[in-house]
Amino acid sequence: MNPELRNRLIKATAGGAIALATVLIQWHKGVRYTPYRDSGGVLSVCYGHTGSDIIPGKRYSAAECQSLLDSDLKAAMAVVDANVTVPLTESQKAALASFAYNVGSGAF
Template sequence: MAMSNTLRNRLIAAAGGGAMLIATVFLGGKDGVEGRVYEPYKDVAGVWTVCDGHTGNDIIKGKKYTDRECDRLLNADLQPVKQSVDALVKIPLGEFQRAALYSFTYNVGSSAFSKSSLLKKLNSGDVTGACEEMRRWVYAGGQKWRGLMNRRDMERSLCLAENANDLK
């Protein structure tokens, strides 16, 4: 699935603001890849989730979250992801590639990313092969999910983009 024109335009506008801003735009809000949800729900793996994919014991079931609260949660959730990815990646990357890795790691977790063949390929210099590895991560709760397939396709496109003109 290709990313929407709205999301593509928001990413192009964020270009030059750094990988963290691009990842925040990619993940956040109603047009983000996560699809902002204001009321807590159980995701496909049975994990309580809210906003842009936030999970944790701090979720208040039955509460309706605001955009401001969701923005804060996303920013706080992305900080440790950024630190982890930046520490694990040993080669120089463009801002779109790094943003794709932040999104991917936000979704699968830093531990899974640290042990992945994706990271091994990346650090060996095979950036294209690493980006292609994202498409393998489409299972949750033992099942293949269309939503994860769509997300990985968009992350892959972001990962392969060398500049804003490459966004698909």
Template sequence: MEASLRKKIIAAAGGGAIAIATVLIPHLEGVKYTPYRDVGGVWTVCNGITGPDVIIGKIYTEKECKELLHKHLIPYARSVEKHVKTPASEYQKAALISFSFNVGAGAFERSSLLRYLNSGDSKKACDALKQWVYVDKNKIPGLMNRREVEREICMWSNKNA
């Protein structure tokens, strides 16, 4: 992970998992102010925003993208809070928010990753992130990079970031 991203994440940690995820996701997703189709063919804008907030032909502002990201992260943060039954660091929660934002809350909630975490094996849970790198049975380099960063953050505790 780049040193600059690490510093930004550590600085955001005082604001909790959603603040960390708000720093992490733009780094992982990048930003595009006009809608485009992602690798799965889904209409997307800003930092990976999908759904009815994506208006084809609209040019979004930086402010709109930040607001949309925050709005769209809330359900994923709630899912993480509801389904993680064991103590987890804010960094682990942020990695899980980022992961579920990418794959969907349902996939996160049904994942072996969550089962490992809830059984107390956080290392195995964090390592399981690296399995989620396929789209239509094709290994995607961008997802491999994303999962490696999420895994690294997942391994951090609040004491040793």
């Protein structure tokens, strides 16, 4: 594991699953402040946010990107909570939330 990612995850552990998932997504997705088409041709922005609320040609701020990530991750966490019926550690919950974020709630 990359030492920088490892250090970020260790620091985020105290914040629980949401903090851990945020670090994972930010690290693996990266941020793009202008809308782009992802590998599937879907219009995306920031940390992989998709949806009809994306404004083509707009340059999003870091704060807007963080807000979109927070909202999307909250939805992903709700999908995990609604569909996983076994006890999970915070790390397991973070990994599943990151997965749900990436594949979308309908594919989880």
